[in-house]
Amino acid sequence: MSIVHAVIHVVLVVLLPPLLLGVVNKTKAAFAGRVGPPWLQAYYDLAKLLRKGSVFSRTTTWVFRAGPVVALVTALFAALIVPLGAHPAPIAFAGDFVLFAYLLGLGRFFTVAAALDTGSAFEGMGGAREATFSCLAEPALFFGLLVLARASGSLSLTEMLGVSVGATWAIAGAALVAVATSFFVVLLAENSRIPFDDPNTHLELTMVHEVMVLDHGGPLLGLILYGAAVKLFVFAALVVGIAAPLGGVDPWLAWPAFVASLLGLAVAIGVVESVMARLRLVQVPALLLAACLMSAFGVLLLVR
Amino acid sequence: MSTWLVVAAIALAAVSGLPGLVRSPRGGGGERLAAALLVLAGAVGVAGGLWSLTGHPSALDAPWAVPGGRLNLGVDALSAVFVIPIALVSALGAIYGLEYWPQRAHPDSGRTLRAFYGILTAGLLLLVVARNAILFFLGWEMMALAAFLLITTEDRKASVREVGYIYILATRVGTLCLFATFSLLFAATGSLDLDDWVPAFAGPLRDAIFVTGLVGFGLKAGVMPLHVWLPGAHASAPSHVSAQMSGVLIKVGIYGLVRITALCAAPPVWWGVALIAAGAVSGVLGVGFAIGQHDLKRLLAYHSVENIGIICIGLGVAVLGRALGRTDLVALGLAGALLHVWNHGLFKSLLFLSAGSVLHATGTRELDRLGGLWRRMPRTGLAFLVGAVAICGLPPLNGLVSELLVYLGLFRAAIGGGGLIWLVAMLAAAALAMLGALALACFVKAFGAIFLGAPRTSDVDRAREVGPAMWAPMAALAGLCLFVGVGAPVIAPLLDRAVAAWLGGAAPELGGAAPLTAVAITGGALLAALAVVGGWLARRTRGAPAGLATWDCGYAAPSPRMQYTSSSFAEMLVRMLSWALRPDRHAPALREPFPSAATFASHVPDTVLDRGVRPVFTLIERVGGRLRRLQRGSIHLYLLYIVATLLVLLLWR
Numbered sequence: 001m002s003i004v005h006a007v008i009h010v011v012l013v014v015l016l017p018p019l020l021l022g023v024v025n026k027t028k029a030a031f032a033g034r035v036g037p038p039w040l041q042a043y044y045d046l047a048k049l050l051r052k053g054s055v056f057s058r059t060t061t062w063v064f065r066a067g068p069v070v071a072l073v074t075a076l077f078a079a080l081i082v083p084l085g086a087h088p089a090p091i092a093f094a095g096d097f098v099l100f101a102y103l104l105g106l107g108r109f110f111t112v113a114a115a116l117d118t119g120s121a122f123e124g125m126g127g128a129r130e131a132t133f134s135c136l137a138e139p140a141l142f143f144g145l146l147v148l149a150r151a152s153g154s155l156s157l158t159e160m161l162g163v164s165v166g167a168t169w170a171i172a173g174a175a176l177v178a179v180a181t182s183f184f185v186v187l188l189a190e191n192s193r194i195p196f197d198d199p200n201t202h203l204e205l206t207m208v209h210e211v212m213v214l215d216h217g218g219p220l221l222g223l224i225l226y227g228a229a230v231k232l233f234v235f236a237a238l239v240v241g242i243a244a245p246l247g248g249v250d251p252w253l254a255w256p257a258f259v260a261s262l263l264g265l266a267v268a269i270g271v272v273e274s275v276m277a278r279l280r281l282v283q284v285p286a287l288l289l290a291a292c293l294m295s296a297f298g299v300l301l302l303v304r
Numbered sequence: 305m306s307t308w309l310v311v312a313a314i315a316l317a318a319v320s321g322l323p324g325l326v327r328s329p330r331g332g333g334g335e336r337l338a339a340a341l342l343v344l345a346g347a348v349g350v351a352g353g354l355w356s357l358t359g360h361p362s363a364l365d366a367p368w369a370v371p372g373g374r375l376n377l378g379v380d381a382l383s384a385v386f387v388i389p390i391a392l393v394s395a396l397g398a399i400y401g402l403e404y405w406p407q408r409a410h411p412d413s414g415r416t417l418r419a420f421y422g423i424l425t426a427g428l429l430l431l432v433v434a435r436n437a438i439l440f441f442l443g444w445e446m447m448a449l450a451a452f453l454l455i456t457t458e459d460r461k462a463s464v465r466e467v468g469y470i471y472i473l474a475t476r477v478g479t480l481c482l483f484a485t486f487s488l489l490f491a492a493t494g495s496l497d498l499d500d501w502v503p504a505f506a507g508p509l510r511d512a513i514f515v516t517g518l519v520g521f522g523l524k525a526g527v528m529p530l531h532v533w534l535p536g537a538h539a540s541a542p543s544h545v546s547a548q549m550s551g552v553l554i555k556v557g558i559y560g561l562v563r564i565t566a567l568c569a570a571p572p573v574w575w576g577v578a579l580i581a582a583g584a585v586s587g588v589l590g591v592g593f594a595i596g597q598h599d600l601k602r603l604l605a606y607h608s609v610e611n612i613g614i615i616c617i618g619l620g621v622a623v624l625g626r627a628l629g630r631t632d633l634v635a636l637g638l639a640g641a642l643l644h645v646w647n648h649g650l651f652k653s654l655l656f657l658s659a660g661s662v663l664h665a666t667g668t669r670e671l672d673r674l675g676g677l678w679r680r681m682p683r684t685g686l687a688f689l690v691g692a693v694a695i696c697g698l699p700p701l702n703g704l705v706s707e708l709l710v711y712l713g714l715f716r717a718a719i720g721g722g723g724l725i726w727l728v729a730m731l732a733a734a735a736l737a738m739l740g741a742l743a744l745a746c747f748v749k750a751f752g753a754i755f756l757g758a759p760r761t762s763d764v765d766r767a768r769e770v771g772p773a774m775w776a777p778m779a780a781l782a783g784l785c786l787f788v789g790v791g792a793p794v795i796a797p798l799l800d801r802a803v804a805a806w807l808g809g810a811a812p813e814l815g816g817a818a819p820l821t822a823v824a825i826t827g828g829a830l831l832a833a834l835a836v837v838g839g840w841l842a843r844r845t846r847g848a849p850a851g852l853a854t855w856d857c858g859y860a861a862p863s864p865r866m867q868y869t870s871s872s873f874a875e876m877l878v879r880m881l882s883w884a885l886r887p888d889r890h891a892p893a894l895r896e897p898f899p900s901a902a903t904f905a906s907h908v909p910d911t912v913l914d915r916g917v918r919p920v921f922t923l924i925e926r927v928g929g930r931l932r933r934l935q936r937g938s939i940h941l942y943l944l945y946i947v948a949t950l951l952v953l954l955l956w957r
Contacts, residue, residue: 056850059758061678063689069841073833077826091826093819095712099699099826102707105740106698109748116752116868118854119676124868127752131745132876135738142737146730150719155712215855219844223837285880292734299730303723 005087008255013079016259017229018042020236020266027270042229049222057215059119067114068213068220072227074107079230082237083158085258086246092158097145100157101138104190104231108134115212126211129281133196133208136288137186143295144179144186148242150302151175161241166248178298180242185291187235187269189284191228194273196284207281236265306379307362309352310387310433316345317394318426321419324407329415333407338418339398342425346395349429352379353387357798361805363435372496373438381798381805382566385642386432386552386559389649393551394425396777397544400657403773404664405542413457421545424450428552432559437486437496444482444556448475451553454545455537467536470913473921474523474533481520485564488513498563505568514575517564518582525557527616528586531609532913535593538605539669543660546601550608551653555645558615562641565623566806576624577728583616584735591742592881595749595874596908600659600669603750604652607695610739611648614710615641617732621713624725626807633713635811636818639799640709647702647788651694654781658688661774662754665767671753671870673763678755680767685755687778692747694785697740700827702788709818711736745877753870760864790827792820871906878908886911 022039029036038044056064081100083089089096112127149155151172152164169176189196192209199210213224244261246254279287320341324334356362356379363378379387398421407414427446434440452475456468490496492504492513504513519530526534534554538546561579565571590609597603618641625633661684662677663669678685694701711733718729759765769775788795796814803811814820856862878887885908892902934945 054845054848055852056845056848057854058851059676059756059854060850061756063678063756065841065845066838069834069838073830073837077830077833091822093822095708095715095819096822098708098711099704099823101737102698102704102740103830105696105744106693109693109696109698109744112748113752113756116748116873117756119757119864119867120854120856120862121866121868122857124752124873127748128745128868128873128876131741131748131873132880135741135745135877135880138737138741139734142733143730146715146718146733149715150726153719155715155719214857218848219841223841296730296734299726303726 002088005251006090009084009087009090010080012084012255012259013076013230013233016262017233018046018226020232020262021229023263023266024270024273027267028274031271031274042225046222046226049225050219052218052222054218054220057118060117060215063110064114064117064215065220067110067117068216068223068227070110071107072223072230074103075227075230075234078103079234079237081157082234083162083241084237085254086162086249087251087254088158088162092156094155097149097155097157097160101141104234105134107227107231111212114216118215120215122211123214126208129208130212133189133284133288136285136292137189140182140186140288140292140295143292143299144182147172147175147179147295147298147302161238163247165242165245169245172302175298175301176242178294178301180239182291182294182298183235183239183242185287185294187232187239188272189288189291190235191232193269195276195279195287198278207278233262236262236269240265305362306352306356306360306384307364307377307433309348309355310379310429311364311377313345313349313352313391314426314429314433316341316348317422317429320345320398320422320425321415321417322422324415325419327415329407329411331407333411333415333418335402335407335414335418338422339402342398342422343395345425346391346398349391350388353384353391356384357381357388357801359801365435368436368439370438374436374497376435376439376497377433378435379433381801382559382562383433385645385799385802386555387429389555389646390425390428390432390552393548393649393653394421394428396653396780397421397548397657400544400547400660400774400777401542403771404544404660417454417457417542417545420450420453421548424454424548424553428556431556435498437490437498441479441482441486444479447553447556448479451475451537451549454549455541457542457545458540461540463536464540467533467540471533471537474530478520478523481516481523482560484516485513485520488516498567502567502569505571510568511572513564514568514571517560518578521557521560521564522582523557525554525561525612525616526586526609527557527582527612528589528609529912529916531586531590532910532917534609535597535602535605535910538608538656539599539601543601543656543663546605546660547653547656550605550656551649554608554612555649558612558619558641558645561616561619562638562806565619565626566808569626569808571623571627573624573627573725576620576622576627577724579616579620579623580728580732581620583613583618583620584732585613586610586616587613587739588735588742589884591739591746592877592884593908593910595742595746595881596878596885596887598671598871598907600662600671600750600754601656603671603746604655604659607655607743607746608648608652610743611644611652611695613739614707614736615644615648617641617736618644618706618710618713620732621710621717622806624717625713628721628725630717630720631807631811632817633717634807635800635803635814636709636713636716638803638806639796639814639818640706640713642799642802643709643788643795644706647694647706647785650781650784650788651691651701651703654687654778654785655691655695657774657778657781658684658691661687661770661778662767664770664774666763668761668763671750673761674754674759675757675764675864675867676755676759677764677767680764681755681769683769683775684778687775687782688755689751690782690785692751694789696744696747698744699823700786700789700830702785704827705789705792705820705823707736707740708823709814712818742877746874749870749873753873757867758864760867760869790824790831792824796820878906884911886915
């Protein structure tokens with residue numbers, strides 16, 4: 001039976017992420033009074049991009065082509081470590097959260113390296129910002145993981161987020177609110193959403209992720225788009241895992257419940273993007289620091 | 305058996321460079337013989353270390369005419385853990401040196417360089433197997449003085465001489481502290497042999513022993529703020545010497561700390577907390593200073609401070625575990641620290657050797673003068689990339705495994721610990737997470753600035769890929785980084801023995817306490833998946849046009865000087881950390897509407913050296929200057945001093 005659930009996990013990881021982008025964009029369109037692109041637009045974009053040809057700058061080496069590949073593969077592996085709903089993740093062991101964070105780090109390393117490979121100042125700026133902001137997002141993530149570990153008495157994401165979260169809400173609800181809020185901010189930062197970055201702008205208006213991938217086109221851009229969707233899915237599953245505990249739910253009912261909460265989170269992201277403006281660049285570290293302190297506050301609540 | 309092998313390695317290493325000294329400086333100067341002897345010493349030393357670690361520790365004891373000294377040597381599992389990297393890195397560095405510092409190009413310094421390199425290797429090996437304080441100091445001083453002579457190889461440069469003075473001062477102060485440590489041990493037990501020292505750690509002197517040991521060994525290891533000698537020394541030495549110093553020499557400081565903490569069966573909790581705190585500070589500030597550097601080798605040197613910090617956190621977790629009676633923390637913390645000693649020895653040597661190749665090919669260590677080297681030096685570039693990914697602790701390479709063990713130790717301490725330990729573990733875990741992200745930023749910056757993009761100056765144009773004597777050692781180190789990354793379960797039993805030797809009893813096996821097999825399998829699967837997707841993309845983009853200019857938002861004529869430099873990449877982070885880094889910025893003030901040509905320069909000096917150490921020593925010099933009146937340079941006067949001292953001593957007793 002657990003094999004079946006593992007297969008469902010993999011299928012969701014592979015198929016669902018682009019839909020999240022569709023939900024976010026539909027929400028934003030609804031706020032703006034537009035019809036908006038179709039729900040499945042991201043899938044159409046991917047199909048189109050993967051069929052296209054590509055051109056390369058003469059300064060680039062294979063590092064430029066490795067960037068999108070590594071970013072996608074690491075995001076997919078990270079998605080296999082996060083439990084979905086109450087089901088154990090396919091990859092679960094004590095300390096898997098470290099592998100989770102460092103897998104995403106590997107993706108970041110190669111994305112930034114690919115940006116630097118073009119020799120363009122724009123992409124260098126994007127890379128520098130991505131690397132800088134993650135230095136503040138990472139402690140926020142680990143403070144939150146400490147809270148989850150202490151509350152659940154476990155060192156595996158599957159057990160930190162899966163069955164035990166429901167019990168944790170009863171004994172340390174305030175700490176979990178702090179961690180969930182902090183993780184939501186980390187989600188927005190790591191995925192370059194508003195208020196950190198505007199995924200819909202290009203060129204000079206954009207600041208972090210889009211500016212790093214200006215020179216990628218065709219199948220490479222397709223891989224980047226897909227990888228970014230998977231990364232959004234990963235962080236969304238992390239937040240949903242805390243905010244919507246499905247421990248006591250029937251194992252089969254847990255799947256639709258999980259997907260519904262995930263799509264609900266996508267709507268929330270869309271709402272945030274609709275009602276907020278992008279922050280000025282110099283204010284971004286302050287918001288990330290606030291996320292860090294939020295998680296650290298959760299840690300302090302567990303001192304005894 | 306294992307002890308005899310290590311003794312043979314010490315002897316071979318010590319004499320390796322000596323035949324060259326009597327050869328003519330023209331021609332080879334015995335360089336091949338020296339390298340061959342060191343490779344043999346390395347092989348014998350690694351064999352001895354592995355033999356001991358696979359369950360065959362041994363010892364050797366003989367009388368020695370020196371007062372208080374015994375020829376007391378032993379290769380237990382703890383010594384073996386340090387013997388192996390010393391032997392390996394020294395041998396690989398010797399091969400690298402054949403092409404990097406050939407006798408023909410350096411007729412006046414090549415022979416002495418090789419002689420001192422061999423003596424340094426012998427000293428390092430001797431001190432980690434010595435079981436007697438006098439013998440230990442023999443090895444320690446061989447190491448310390450040979451290192452001074454190696455750092456000042458290019459002593460015609462004033463900057464190198466200054467760095468040498470700072471180093472020799474730091475190592476003297478360190479030795480002084482260790483004299484205090486060993487004197488206290490002697491006072492407590494009446495013995496200068498390691499095996500007799502255990503009772504000292506049950507007595508009242510143990511805190512004093514720990515503190516003096518922490519300062520003395522911490523100075524050698526480069527724990528912040530005792531690191532002041534390290535960046536300059538590592539940057540100024542020839543690169544294969546830098547690799548040896550950064551990869552293994554500073555680890556003997558860690559060896560000392562591991563050794564003295566091993567003797568204490570029930571350490572107080574604050575020892576562990578102190579080690580963790582020192583490690584966290586070293587880690588975050590080490591990488592912080594690294595980000596601000598423009599000199600590639602100084603950048604790498606500051607990363608040694610960072611990695612020593614990670615090792616100290618692991619050791620601190622182990623000491624904490626022992627204080628609390630938690631053997632699982634001991635196993636995870638100590639195995640993490642010791643494996644990180646190996647890992648850092650591998651990837652930092654790899655990085656210094658590839659930095660040396662860049663310096664050899666372009667003649668500059670300035671990051672902002674390089675760029676686009678990948679096209680000219682793909683092998684060196686790949687070696688640097690492997691080292692960079694490994695040092696950031698990223699999968700599937702070796703850095704992840706040891707950092708994972710340290711994280712697990714910290715998290716386990718955090719879960720079960722009371723208020724104080726929960727807070728300490730929480731701050732250390734966050735520091736570890738932050739320094740990981742900072743290291744990533746720093747290394748992607750360095751890799752990008754050196755190898756990617758377009759060449760920034762003409763220094764790059766003359767670069768050629770290095771020859772086999774230089775890239776073969778790099779390839780070996782890179783291969784070992786991958787092996788430890790995906791083959792960690794093979795290494796676990798070796799670390800188990802070292803943990804048991806430290807604890808003096810049974811500890812939980814690493815294979816059960818840590819998910820090494822799962823990490824190895826995931827790492828292998830990750831590599832396979834990357835190969836599949838990468839292969840698909842390579843086929844998909846085959847024949848795509850690749851001769852166009854970077855698009856650059858429509859600007860048609862970008863020049864290499866418009867690229868983001870390493871300084872611009874680091875600018876935000878340096879500003880965020882400016883409370884500690886205190887960067888110097890020399891920016892022109894723009895007043896008129898049409899400003900004239902201007903220059904901008906930024907520089908991150910060592911805050912501790914410039915604001916802490918230098919003022920103190922200036923003060924000492926001013927006060928000490930008055931004492932110079934006693935030093936007249938006349939033998940008669942000195943004889944008078946000696947007689948007077950003797951007289952006073954005789955009258956006093």
